[in-house]
Amino acid sequence: xxxxxxxxYNLKAENIISKNNIQLETRLHYGFLLSHHLELNRYNSxxxxxxxxxxxSTFGQKRWEKKYDYxxxxxxxxxxxxxxxxxxxxxxAAFPYxxxxxxxxxxxxxxxxxxxxxxxxxxxFDNIVNYKNFAIGSHLNIAANLQFEYRRKxxxxxxxxxxxxxxxxxxxxxxxxxxxLNIFTANLGLSYSLYEPKRKGGNMLLPELYTYEFDxxxxxxxxxxxxxxxxxxxxxxGERFMVYASYLNIMKQVSYKSKFGLGIDITADLxxxxxxxxxxxxxDYKSYSYMKTGINGAYELxxxxxxxxxxxxxxxxGKIRKQGDAYQRFSLKYLLNRNLTANFALNAHAGTADYxxxxxxxxxxxxxxxxxxxx
Numbered sequence: 001x002x003x004x005x006x007x008x009y010n011l012k013a014e015n016i017i018s019k020n021n022i023q024l025e026t027r028l029h030y031g032f033l034l035s036h037h038l039e040l041n042r043y044n045s046x047x048x049x050x051x052x053x054x055x056x057s058t059f060g061q062k063r064w065e066k067k068y069d070y071x072x073x074x075x076x077x078x079x080x081x082x083x084x085x086x087x088x089x090x091x092x093a094a095f096p097y098x099x100x101x102x103x104x105x106x107x108x109x110x111x112x113x114x115x116x117x118x119x120x121x122x123x124x125f126d127n128i129v130n131y132k133n134f135a136i137g138s139h140l141n142i143a144a145n146l147q148f149e150y151r152r153k154x155x156x157x158x159x160x161x162x163x164x165x166x167x168x169x170x171x172x173x174x175x176x177x178x179x180x181l182n183i184f185t186a187n188l189g190l191s192y193s194l195y196e197p198k199r200k201g202g203n204m205l206l207p208e209l210y211t212y213e214f215d216x217x218x219x220x221x222x223x224x225x226x227x228x229x230x231x232x233x234x235x236x237x238g239e240r241f242m243v244y245a246s247y248l249n250i251m252k253q254v255s256y257k258s259k260f261g262l263g264i265d266i267t268a269d270l271x272x273x274x275x276x277x278x279x280x281x282x283x284d285y286k287s288y289s290y291m292k293t294g295i296n297g298a299y300e301l302x303x304x305x306x307x308x309x310x311x312x313x314x315x316x317x318g319k320i321r322k323q324g325d326a327y328q329r330f331s332l333k334y335l336l337n338r339n340l341t342a343n344f345a346l347n348a349h350a351g352t353a354d355y356x357x358x359x360x361x362x363x364x365x366x367x368x369x370x371x372x373x374x375x
Contacts, residue, residue, distance in 0.1 A: 020056050021198055023191045025074070027051040029165060031185030033083065040135055040179060043088065049080035049167075049185055055099075059198045063209060064304045067256050070200050072099035076115060078143070078167070080183070087133040088181075089122030091169060093143040098303070107153035114308075115145035116332070119169045125177050127235060137235060138175035142346070142356065144168040149189070157193040162186075172346055172356030175232040180353065212305060212335050214256045218369035221259070223249040225331075225343050227359030231271055241271035243355045245347075249298050249309070259300035263311050267292045267347075269355070272318075292318035294327060305335040326350065339363045 029049035035041045055074025058065040065071070078093040095117025103110040119141045125133045149163030165187055170180035209215060229243040244267070251261035273290040296313025309331040316325075331345040341361040347354045 021059055021193065022195070023055050023057060023072075023074075023159075023193045025053040025055055025189055025191035027053065027161075027163075027187050027189035029080075029185035029187040031165075031183055034182040034184050040181075042132070043083055043085055043135070045083040045085075047081060047083045049078065049183065049187075051076050051078045051187070051189075053077075053097075053191075055191070057193070057197060059200050062304065063213065064256075064302075068303070069101045069104065071101060072111070072113075073097075074099070075117075076145070078119075078145075082181070082183075087123060087130055088135060091119055091121050091181075093117060093119035093145075093167070093169070095143050095145055097145065099147075099149075109151050111147075111149050111151060113145070113147040113149065113163075115143075115147075117143045117145075119143035121169060121181075124175075125235065134177050135179045135181050136169065136171065137177045137232070138171045141169045141171045144170075156197060159191045161189040161191070163189065170353045172229075172353045173231050173233075174229075174356060176235045178353060210304065212338055214253050214302070217367050219253070219365045219367040221251045221253065221261075222364045222366070223247070223251060223341070223361055224364075225249070225341070225345075225359055225361035227343060227345055227357035229355040229357040231269075231355055233271060237274070239274070241269070241274060243270065243357065244268045245345075245357055245359075247311075247345075247361075249311075251298065251300060253302075257302055259298075259302065259307075261298045261300075263294075263296045263298045263313065265292075265294040265296065265311075265313070267294070267318075289318050296327075296329075300333075307333045309333055327354070333361065339365075 029051065032046045033040065033043050035044055053074045053076040055072050057072055058070045060066045060070065075096045081090050082088050095115040097113050097115030099111050099113040101109050102112055120139055121136050121141055123130055123133060124139055125137045145165065145167050147163050147165040149161045151159055151161040153159050165185045167183040168180060171178050225247040227245045231241045231243060233239060233241060246266050247263060249261055249263040251259040253259045268291050276290055292315050294313045294315045296311040299310045301308045311329040313327055314325045315327065327347060327349050329345055329347045331343055334342045336342055339362055341363065343359045343361050345357045
C-alpha cells in the first residue's frame with residue numbers, strides 16, 4: 001500500500017514537472033557588503049554566496065505570461081557567511097522571484113529579476129554580548145533581491161547566465177538597530193530543464209481574460225488603503241510604537257501592464273509624537289503636528305491579481321525628524337476579489353527603511369469610455 005502510494009505520488013510530481021517547464025538552477029556569487037553607514041566599515045571584505053533555485057519557464061498558460069514575453073518564475077534558497085564575521089554570522093534566505101525579459105533574440109536574452117522573501121541572520125545586535133553589530137536587530141528579516149543578467153541557451157535544456165545582483169536584508173525597523181545589509185555580487189549560473197521544454201504560445205489563442213484584468217475600458221481608478229505597523233525602538237528609548245497610515249492613489253491604466261497616477265498619504269507615527277513631546281518646552285513644538293502629509297507620483301506594474309506599486313514623494317505637512325522630506329514606498333497588492341486588496345508596504349527615506357506595514361484596500365472605478373479592446 002505504501003509503495004503504491006509512493007508510486008502514485010511520484011507520477012503526479014513527474015506530471016507537474018513535465019507540464020510546467022520546471023528548471024533547476026545553481027548560481028555561485030562573489031561580492032562584498034556595501035558600507036552605507038560608517039559603523040559598517042568594519043565588515044568591508046569579499047566573500048562567496050551560494051544560490052539554488054527551482055524555476056518555471058512560462059509558455060503562455062495565462063494571458064499575462066504572453067504579455068510579459070514569458071518570464072521565469074521561481075523560488076531561491078541563498079546562503080552566505082557574510083565574510084565570516086562573528087558579530088553578524090551566517091545568513092540564510094528564501095524568496096520567490098520573477099525574471100523579466102528586457103531583450104530577447106534567438107538563444108540570447110537580457111533579463112531583470114526581482115525577488116522578495118525572508119532571511120534568517122544568525123547573529124543580531126545585543127547591547128551586552130553583541131554590541132558591535134549595528135546592522136541588524138533581529139534574526140528574522142525581509143530579503144529583497146534585484147538582478148540584471150545575460151542568459152544564453154547552450155542546448156534545449158541547458159542555459160548559462162552571467163549576472164550582477166544586489167541583495168538587501170532588513171527588518172523595516174520592526175526591531176532596532178536596523179541599518180540593514182546590502183550585498184553586491186557578480187555571479188555565474190547554470191540551469192537545466194528537467195524535461196523537454198514546451199514551446200512558447202506564439203500565435204495560439206490567448207487564455208481567458210479574467211474579470212479583474214484590464215479589458216481596454218478607459219477609467220480612472222481610486223485606491224484607498226489603510227495600513228498599520230509596529231516599530232521596535234526598545235534599544236534606543238525602551239518602547240515600541242505603532243504607525244498608522246492611509247494612502248489615496250488616483251491611477252489611470254494605460255495598458256494591460258501599467259498604471260500611472262498621483263497619491264496622497266497621511267501617516268501617524270507615534271514615535272514622532274514621543275520625540276515631539278520631549279521637546280514640548282521648545283518654541284517650535286506647538287507649530288508642528290506628528291501627523292505627516294505627503295504627495296507622490298505613482299507607478300503600478302500589474303501581473304494579473306498581483307501588482308507592484310512604486311510611490312516617490314515628499315512630505316508637505318507635519319514635523320519631520322532626521323529623515324528629511326523625501327520618501328519612497330514599495331508595495332505589493334493582491335486582489336482578493338474584483339475590488340478588495342491585501343497590501344504589504346515598505347516605506348523608506350533615502351533607501352533606509354522607516355516601517356513595514358500590512359493592510360487592506362479598496363478600489364473604485366470611474367469608467368468614462370466603455371469600448372472593450374481585445375488584448
